[in-house]
């Protein structure tokens with residue numbers, strides 16, 4: 001039997017980082033997906049074919065007639081830890097710890113870009129492997145297992161990414177509970193800096209700063225929580241779109257400033273944010289953990305101009321759509 005599952009990327013509209021400390025956040029699944037095939041193997045081992053992820057630490061030496069490859073096995077294993085933990089967790093849930101499983105991954109989601117590639121790969125793996133092992137899990141349960149995987153690998157995770165990747169759509173999330181917000185088309189442009197940041201390291205950096213100066217960092221996290229409450233109110237209001245977008249844009253700019261104060265922006269991210277605002281975006285901010293990766297801009301009627309401004313500033317624009325669907329079983333071959 002072979003199973004193919006897929007799960008989407010996400011953007012965090014408001015509340016990244018503060019959501020790790022129990023504050024609310026708002027996120028949406030987007031139409032970039034990670035695909036995972038799962039099947040049994042006879043060895044009893046876990047085998048992972050990650051087709052489009054770069055493995056760090058590969059050295060190649062060429063001499064007259066020989067080529068030597070040296071790989072940093074520690075780093076290679078670390079890169080695959082989300083997938084490995086996901087498979088181990090599902091084998092335990094199914095009480096089939098010794099089943100040999102091979103997974104093969106292809107992904108449209110840039111890695112370490114703040115678009116939730118870690119959650120999508122964990123959720124798609126859990127989806128495919130649980131189906132293979134005959135476990136009946138709801139998408140919500142798969143989101144919770146995805147959260148466990150992120151906790152195991154990163155040490156800290158709010159769970160918002162695996163939740164929205166598993167269930168799809170547009171959500172408000174707080175302390176493990178989510179509420180679907182009404183589906184709406186948002187005129188946004190995502191800008192990718194081309195560089196990456198590690199969520200594990202950025203979350204640890206924020207925690208360290210918070211421990212060193214709680215009297216400064218806690219009020220910032222508190223304000224971020226308030227920004228999200230206000231954004232939820234506006235999203236659920238019946239204000240006209242022009243007023244609504246103008247207010248949301250202002251809140252995005254405040255949220256970006258607060259993230260910058262936490263130290264997770266970079267020169268390139270800020271350049272893309274300011275380029276987007278100058279080109280007419282009503283708001284622009286980092287999305288995801290930062291340290292590189294992506295920003296997004298709210299630009300009703302100005303998406304094309306903002307995309308051009310992001311390109312001129314050295315980024316790659318992506319006009320994405322919200323994905324109603326979360327985890328999907330694409331194919332089951334008996």
Ligand SMILES: Nc1ncnc2c1ncn2[C@@H]1O[C@H](COP(=O)(O)OP(=O)(O)O)[C@@H](O)[C@H]1O
Pocket residue numbers: 034050052053078079080081082083105106107110111112113114115116117118119121197198199200288289
């Ligand atoms: N296609 C993939 N195959 C295997 N692992 C992946 C894949 N995509 C992402 N990952 C894992 O997720 C990590 C990146 O996660 P993270 O730092 O949270 O950034 P983000 O979730 O914003 O992309 C990668 O280092 C890798 O371990």
Ligand SMILES: C[C@@](O)(CCOP(=O)(O)O)CC(=O)O
Pocket residue numbers: 015016017018019020113114115116117118156157158159160161199203287288289290
């Ligand atoms: C920084 C954080 O709020 C979001 C991280 O998202 P990403 O891995 O950068 O896509 C962490 C979390 O919510 O667990």
Ligand SMILES: [Mg+2]
Pocket residue numbers: 116117118119161199
């Ligand atoms: Mg991640």
